Amino acid sequence: xxxxxxxxxxxxxxxxxxxxxxxxxxxxxDIFHGEFVAIMGPSGSGKSTTMNLIGCLDKATxxxxxxxxxxxxxxxxxxxxxxxNVKIGFVFQNFNLLPRAxxxxxxxxxxxxxxxxxxxxxQRAEHALERVGLGNRMANRPNELSGGQQQRVSIARxxxxxxxxxxxxxxxxxxxxxxxxxxxxxxxxxxAQGNTIVIVTHEPDVGRRAKRVIRFKDGQIxxxxxxxxxxxxxxxxxxxGDEVARGEEQDRCP
Ligand SMILES: Nc1ncnc2c1ncn2[C@@H]1O[C@H](COP(=O)(O)OP(=O)(O)OP(=O)(O)O)[C@@H](O)[C@H]1O
Ligand SMILES: [Mg+2]
Numbered sequence: 533x534x535x536x537x538x539x540x541x542x543x544x545x546x547x548x549x550x551x552x553x554x555x556x557x558x559x560x561x562d563i564f565h566g567e568f569v570a571i572m573g574p575s576g577s578g579k580s581t582t583m584n585l586i587g588c589l590d591k592a593t594x595x596x597x598x599x600x601x602x603x604x605x606x607x608x609x610x611x612x613x614x615x616x617n618v619k620i621g622f623v624f625q626n627f628n629l630l631p632r633a634x635x636x637x638x639x640x641x642x643x644x645x646x647x648x649x650x651x652x653x654x655q656r657a658e659h660a661l662e663r664v665g666l667g668n669r670m671a672n673r674p675n676e677l678s679g680g681q682q683q684r685v686s687i688a689r690x691x692x693x694x695x696x697x698x699x700x701x702x703x704x705x706x707x708x709x710x711x712x713x714x715x716x717x718x719x720x721x722x723x724a725q726g727n728t729i730v731i732v733t734h735e736p737d738v739g740r741r742a743k744r745v746i747r748f749k750d751g752q753i754x755x756x757x758x759x760x761x762x763x764x765x766x767x768x769x770x771x772x773g774d775e776v777a778r779g780e781e782q783d784r785c786p
Pocket of ligand 1 (some may be wrong): 555
């Protein structure tokens with residue numbers, strides 16, 4: 533089976549004031565359909581840069597990236613936007629909901645971009661909100677919802693198009709521990725239903741509940757446990773650290 537995400541020797545450089553700075557320095561990884569992966573590592577190690585590349589929000593300086601068998605670097609910006617809308621659901625730390633739109637309207641948005649009819653938009657958005665346990669909050673605006681409920685709305689928005697991949701960059705960073713637990717349960721349910729999930733987190737508890745942890749350091753993969761992804765060829769990586777056991781997260785930033 534082909535990997536859903538195939539990155540080979542990815543470099544992402546930024547030029548700041550004439551100086552080149554490597555945010556990613558040779559990242560290679562394969563992530564397969566149905567995996568639940570946590571990306572961890574210190575602040576500045578390249579986690580969000582990697583997520584932006586996986587999510588086709590950014591392009592690598594060099595290296596190759598294939599998403600679901602498509603070479604992302606060959607797509608035009610328009611193709612990329614469409615590809616992104618269909619293949620990927622995004623969940624952000626601060627929810628990124630439209631403040632004046634209801635929960636239902638927020639969830640309908642990706643369907644609007646996908647050109648789905650009004651009636652079907654409504655049905656699918658309602659179904660997605662029911663799926664995240666918010667069937668009774670569809671008419672509420674974000675400021676009438678708790679943080680956990682807002683994150684549920686954004687998860688409903690992420691899944692409403694039926695994407696192959698859900699990307700979440702610190703989705704529980706703004707939530708208390710009880711709400712974090714609820715949101716993680718939701719991700720686990722989505723994963724059990726077949727969604728591939730990649731989540732960036734600083735929280736050891738969150739990392740422990742993923743099936744695989746990829747640890748970044750200084751723009752490179754330092755370790756990848758591939759744990760509980762039994763039977764799958766989970767990863768090709770170079771460099772030391774393959775055998776590093778998953779320990780307590782030491783690198784939580786202040
Ligand atoms: N747009 C940009 N321009 C210049 N440098 C950038 C840009 N985005 C990120 N960087 C640099 O790239 C490196 C990796 O940043 P990145 O945001 O990927 O880190 P991170 O692992 O997500 O950190 P955090 O845990 O704090 O979110 C950092 O040194 C950062 O300063
Ligand atoms: Mg980040």
